Amino acid sequence: QVQLQESGPGLVKPSQTLSLTCTVSGGSISSGSYYWSWIRQPAGKGLEWIGRIYTSGSTNYNPSLKSRVTISVDTSKNQFSLKLSSVTAADTAVYYCARGIAAAGNAFDIWGQGTMVTVSS
């Protein structure tokens, strides 16, 4: 079955760029009608959608983060990635990658385990 795994630095300095990668295993990232999203959750708080990419390369971003976010896909590696620039302490959170079902209103049926990212000097 398809599984997602996030990877990347757990500590990022303020003003720098946070970079994470999600590796898709057990299936091709290009198969089926799916969107690939990043979602984050600060400690003790709710879920915040960051953005998504389709394997065609088309993207949608949360307007509140759009100026700082870039999501890309590498189908040859079965991966998609997140870059969040100019980070501050407010970007400290658990970051999840997730698969969204295009035919089902972008319901997220598969999630990675999440990776904690702390923004601190």
Add this chain to the structure above:
Amino acid sequence: SYVLTQPPSVSVAPGQTARITCGGNNIGSKSVHWYQQKPGQAPVLVVYDDSDRPSGIPERFSGSNSGNTATLTISRVEAGDEADYYCQVWDSSSDHGVVFGGGTKLTVL
């Protein structure tokens, strides 16, 4: 932007029925999805497209959506159902895209 409103907490005794609401302007016109999140774990999809269940989710979990309120109903609540629950929609009418509710903590008494 589109806003989804959930009660912060719901409490229910074991064996009873829990109902968790998700309010939004004309939410009945959108597809609503529900997630269960236990401490330290990633969310799990329990209901999608208002009332469908992914494979492996017990029939005790059901959903409905009409007017300005969507509801997740958990019948015969068990201790293992204690978790945070989030509703979610795709807001095609704005640039916001995916919207989550603030989450509801279900406590099993």
